[in-house]
Amino acid sequence: MSTDRRKFLKHLGTSVLLTSASLNSFAAREENEIRLLRAQKRITPNDKIRIATVGMGIMGFNDTNAALTSPGVELVGVADLYKGRLARAKEVYGASLFTTDDYRDLILRKDIDAIIVATSDNWHSQISIDAMRAGKAVYSEKPMVHQISQGLAEIQAQKETKMVFQVGSQRVSSIAYRKAKEMYEAGAIGKINSIEASFNRQDALGAWQYTIPLDQSVQTVNWARFQSNAKEKVDYDPKRFFRWRNYREYGTGVAGDLFVHLLSGIHLITGSKGPEKIYSIGDLSYWKDGRNVPDVMSAVVHYGDTKEHPAFQVTLRVNFVSGDGGSSTTKIVGSEGVIDLGGEGEGFTIRKNKLPEAPGIGGWDSLFTYTEAQQKALLDDYNKRWKEDKRNRQKFPDVVYKAPDDYNASNDHFANFFDSMRNGTKVVEDAVFGFRAAAPALACNDSYFENKVVRWDAHNMKIIV
Numbered sequence: 001m002s003t004d005r006r007k008f009l010k011h012l013g014t015s016v017l018l019t020s021a022s023l024n025s026f027a028a029r030e031e032n033e034i035r036l037l038r039a040q041k042r043i044t045p046n047d048k049i050r051i052a053t054v055g056m057g058i059m060g061f062n063d064t065n066a067a068l069t070s071p072g073v074e075l076v077g078v079a080d081l082y083k084g085r086l087a088r089a090k091e092v093y094g095a096s097l098f099t100t101d102d103y104r105d106l107i108l109r110k111d112i113d114a115i116i117v118a119t120s121d122n123w124h125s126q127i128s129i130d131a132m133r134a135g136k137a138v139y140s141e142k143p144m145v146h147q148i149s150q151g152l153a154e155i156q157a158q159k160e161t162k163m164v165f166q167v168g169s170q171r172v173s174s175i176a177y178r179k180a181k182e183m184y185e186a187g188a189i190g191k192i193n194s195i196e197a198s199f200n201r202q203d204a205l206g207a208w209q210y211t212i213p214l215d216q217s218v219q220t221v222n223w224a225r226f227q228s229n230a231k232e233k234v235d236y237d238p239k240r241f242f243r244w245r246n247y248r249e250y251g252t253g254v255a256g257d258l259f260v261h262l263l264s265g266i267h268l269i270t271g272s273k274g275p276e277k278i279y280s281i282g283d284l285s286y287w288k289d290g291r292n293v294p295d296v297m298s299a300v301v302h303y304g305d306t307k308e309h310p311a312f313q314v315t316l317r318v319n320f321v322s323g324d325g326g327s328s329t330t331k332i333v334g335s336e337g338v339i340d341l342g343g344e345g346e347g348f349t350i351r352k353n354k355l356p357e358a359p360g361i362g363g364w365d366s367l368f369t370y371t372e373a374q375q376k377a378l379l380d381d382y383n384k385r386w387k388e389d390k391r392n393r394q395k396f397p398d399v400v401y402k403a404p405d406d407y408n409a410s411n412d413h414f415a416n417f418f419d420s421m422r423n424g425t426k427v428v429e430d431a432v433f434g435f436r437a438a439a440p441a442l443a444c445n446d447s448y449f450e451n452k453v454v455r456w457d458a459h460n461m462k463i464i465v
């Protein structure tokens, strides 16, 4: 898109905020422009990017499909530890697809440019580092690491290899979150002071009880490799393999799985490097299926006053047995308004109110408890001091922004990754950004399991002991 066109759209967004009209049609138009331009890009054989995906579960297929919406991208091979998923990948992408249960077979191939890491959390860091050291660009699913202690080494590997590296929290590329950031920076809600963010779910699949295939066994699953980096080894258990999220040994609980999305969105919009203090509580309230992580978890996270933003508080909650049904929200509260966001494919509403200048008198007040004479004198004085227009809270019409119906933030996140590979532009979610979102999310687990407040040095990305 031309710079002029971008400027125009940007200006349009801001002026629409001021007049409080709906942003729907503008959002759709802007998105459409970007899509058209992307589709028109001519790709020469030299520009072709050849990718391979490690971990062909739900996200492996979703990420691969999102990657393939970018022009000039070709899938060469996949790795997975369950034979059925390798067979499925051939059904979907063609019988000539290279498949293996050892990701090293992919990263050592000279004809592969980029690796998507879509395994369970326990493997993200090792595969990403190995792939970067083998000269591959890497798109790693979130959370970037399984343990906070892995973060700095991964950042270092990226710095040393200079390989393009993007973490897969697609809301960082979401059209709605980017527009919300623009509005926030334009002062739409005044001075930020707090954020409430949550995921509510009320179904077994949402609580990670995914379907297990009938042919699962030690013959079809490479269980030894799956748990090879776990401290304690246990006998094969299909639930531990196919529902790994429920076990801390391989997953990161609701904090690493979902708080990290919330924090990524919050850091994008506020420009924050991260919080300074983290405390969380949790319960295993309903899904008592052998899991060792809570199904309801809340955290209070404090962000200090920095050059990027004033101090603000964040409350995070995931509830897998919520009578509220299914919903996700991020409510950014400022002194003069609220940005109320849904998921990354949705949109947001800005509600705006301004504090009245007059302090108020009467109503739910102590005024009526004084003598008639006192009340009259106080009211006379008040009315003299405060004109009518200063007495009420100023309310503005809502601003509503909606992403286009078929919008998919992952497609944009991958487009950004491939642009960086081709043109050397910066990725939107590099290792530092990814770790600064992952570490406080994982610190929520440490706080809950160790019953302590965690102090975090967001600038240097270190736990303060």
Ligand SMILES: NC(=O)c1ccc[n+]([C@@H]2O[C@H](COP(=O)([O-])OP(=O)(O)OC[C@H]3O[C@@H](n4cnc5c(N)ncnc54)[C@H](O)[C@@H]3O)[C@@H](O)[C@H]2O)c1
Residues within 6 Å of the ligand: 054, 055, 056, 057, 058, 059, 060, 079, 080, 081, 082, 085, 101, 102, 103, 118, 119, 120, 121, 123, 141, 142, 143, 168, 169, 170, 225, 226, 241, 242, 244, 257
């Ligand atoms: N960005 C998002 O919105 C989003 C959504 C869902 C999941 N995720 C992330 O994607 C990742 C995958 O989640 P999922 O739901 O697809 O899990 P899944 O269980 O469906 O798939 C994971 C696959 O990884 C494979 N695997 C594990 N270790 C491996 C190894 N060493 N080598 C090769 N393959 C290996 C397993 O065999 C399995 O098939 C998780 O880290 C999760 O946090 C991200």
